[in-house]
Amino acid sequence: MARVVVIGAGIAGLAAALAVSRQAPPGTAVTLVDGASKVGGKLRVSEVGGLPVDEGAETFLARRPEGVELVESVGLGRALVHPVTTEAGVVVDGVTHRLPTRTVLGVPGDRSALRRSGVLSAEGLAAVGADRAEPAPLNDPSVGQYVARRLGREVVDRLVDPLLGGVYAGRADGLSLRATMPALAAALDANGGRLVAAARSVVDAAPADAGPVFAALAGGLGTLPEAVARCSGADVRLRLPVRRIERTTGGFRLIGGPVPDPVTLAAEAVVVAAPAGKAAGLLEGLAPWAAHELAAMEYASIGIVTLAFPAAALAGVTGSGLLIPSTEGPVKAVTYSSNKWAPLAGSDVAIVRASVGRHREAKVLHRDDTELVRLVLGQLSAVAGIRATPVAHRVTRWGGALPQYAPGHLERVRRVRADVARVPGLAVCGAAFDGVGVPACIRSGYAAAERVLAHLRESRRGGWEEGA
Template sequence: MHEADTRTDRRTDTPARPAHPGHVVVIGGGIAGLAAAHRLLADGARVTLLEAGPRLGGKLRSGELAGAPVDLGAESVLARRPEAVALARAVGLGEALQPPATATAQLWTRGALRPMPRGHVMGVPGDLAPLAASGVLSAEGLARIEAERALPPAEIGEDIAIGAYVADRFGREVVDRLVEPLLGGVYAGNAYRISMRAAVPQLFEAARTHPLLGDGVRDIQRRAAEQPRAGGPVFAGIDGGIGRLPLAVARACREAGARISTGTPVREFFRTTAGWRVVADGGEVMDADAVVLATPAGPAARLLDALAPAAAAELRTVEYASMALVTMAFRRSELPAAIAGGGASGFLVPPVDGRTIKASTFSSNKWAWAGADPDLFLLRTSVGRHGDEADLGRDDADLVEVSLRDLGEAVGLAARPVASTVTRWEGGLPQYPVGHLARVDRIRAAVAALPGLAVCGALYDGVGIPACVASATRAADVVMATLGAPLGTPGADH
């Protein structure tokens, strides 16, 4: 049943292929590894998935707080990309997909909560009127944007940091109070280092083809409005939490015959005259026709050291940001109207304002399933980003206290939580600095010299869930295309 569902719901240009008898080992049990396994099974492969840690799902994780379900990692998918939505439907979660109950975000900046201005793309303005009305920028900052109209087109070359480019065109205030908090919510990174080509490719192309970036922003918005899915929700969650998705994919894979093992680190894998051999830390040895490597950069580099040293060297240059999520449950009756009034989904905090928290999500407002209990209210804050991780050295209790302090200043919260939990994501998000896409091309080129091997995950094609699923689909298709083809001369015997 699941194979048929997968073939119906897949949205790719690759036609369905006849079943292959090959055995593929997938190393890594995050959403990318699971999606790769799901795709391989649909194409007829026999699959073994090995996850080093004690659980599946990577940065997607559900839990429970005060008896209520909560997401302890990623909480939504970009619904206007089809990959994650199609995967959820294929594994039986189609009816559980939900748009946010409210998507009214705010900015806590310049001493007040202010509405997120409309008419921008990732903080880059295309319309001054809503920006001026929001109070996010000073009069000097608004005047600096106006001056952009007189600037000649800029040369941006093959890539440029989005913060550097926008600061040059519109002034640093736009970057510090708009671009930074928005990009920080995606990458936990620094806008002055993040590649515009990799992170916001629409803006990169607009900047190359329009004399004014503002015109480019308006053109992006016009084209987005013309898309067939433009009337649907931009984001979607899953009833009970996005953390249900990897578990549902794993269940579907097992039902289709996959072997999935947690707590099984891979010591090494290498080529043989017949294909590949994978050796687990416990000593188990398995032969495979192909391997998909779906791990973060560090483990991937270690495993590729002997096989593809050029790829391993590139992988070791990938930097990661760490962060913590502080999830709290409150008695709804004790909350101020700014939180429990139902109008806002939360707020972002520009780092320039010097606060500890970087954002807060009012989960019980944002998601209908999280607001089902009339007496309980769930919210969470995030702490830490690349280059600004000192606060992560605090213990869990202290992170709860500093979150409460900032929430008190932002929205007047004085209540104590009835329950709280802190989830730490050490090295959770790969960074996409200038030149990242060229680095990915070099990694893939080195790996492509080894037929039957492919890589996928958040460090290659984007950190969002749909991008990870697309990366997994690409990797699965690459190795399936090689099954049955001669491997060439294998490497040294082990």
């Protein structure tokens, strides 16, 4: 009997396990191994003030098929919800402005909308107005440096940096244009020209009637992992960190668990779905170049401070939340969860989630919980006038939360995959590769499953395909 082992039960590994178990030849056993005590990785939910609130990812892009399809295929379709409001603000010099419409992650595609938002000063608007036609970028610049050179620094500091920070917890100056804004890079590659016009073409290409942009689950996105694990039928082995993978004549031997009492698993194929640093350690002996590249990938660590206020505290506070540029302090974003999600509304508590810390600024996370709560309360009081005392709070620290797609990321991923492809039956997936969002991670899990399935098919050439 063939055994496929997936290392890492985050959403990428879960998707890979599900796809393998659904499509593998009969008799293939799928084992899903994770060092943690629960499946889900960055998808986790727990109660605050009596309500289920996500500790990690809370929403996903509904305009891509993978997230919604996975939710429906594991029987959670009825729990799908869409935001009540997505109207967010950005704080500039302590004052909240509505985010301008028609931008690509803050790169303006409409100068009038930008002017109306009031986010930029007259000088900032003049710099955007000075945008000149240029040929496509030859290489892969950092978003921050590229946009600042063409449209001025202010638009980066006040819009692009906070919006990209919302996704990657990184700084625009350290993130790849081609990896984080692929549609904009493709528009520039196709036509060159003015940056604002390229952004406009990307905005205009999005279908107006494609339905809600985001989705979530009543009960929390953190309920998805258990459902996927259950449907996969995989043998789930928790609290079992894998330490080493060795090649054998039949495939692989995995060694995990405590050093004095190791657990060994044999596998015909292996999917490594752990974050880059851990994956690097596991791949060292199998695909050393891939390991080297993955070890060089940096991650941002962040904290999520969730507060439950008496419901009245949010009365008069409108919109889904705020983005807070780095110049305004270490709190990077605030979500008014009870305004944004219907299942959290109408309770006697109002939920607010704040995200703290950015790439290479993990020091703030060393403060104790009380200090972090105080920091967030200070910011909420200053920028949103919320001065109530929370009735409950929860602080979640995510070390190594989000990979940083540095300039050259796409090339790095190509090199990693090329090296891994030299080892038959080995595949990699997860947030380190093709996108940090949940649907992108699911997609990368499916792609890894495809590789493993092709290997199993190849090694049983004739038998399975003809007999199936």
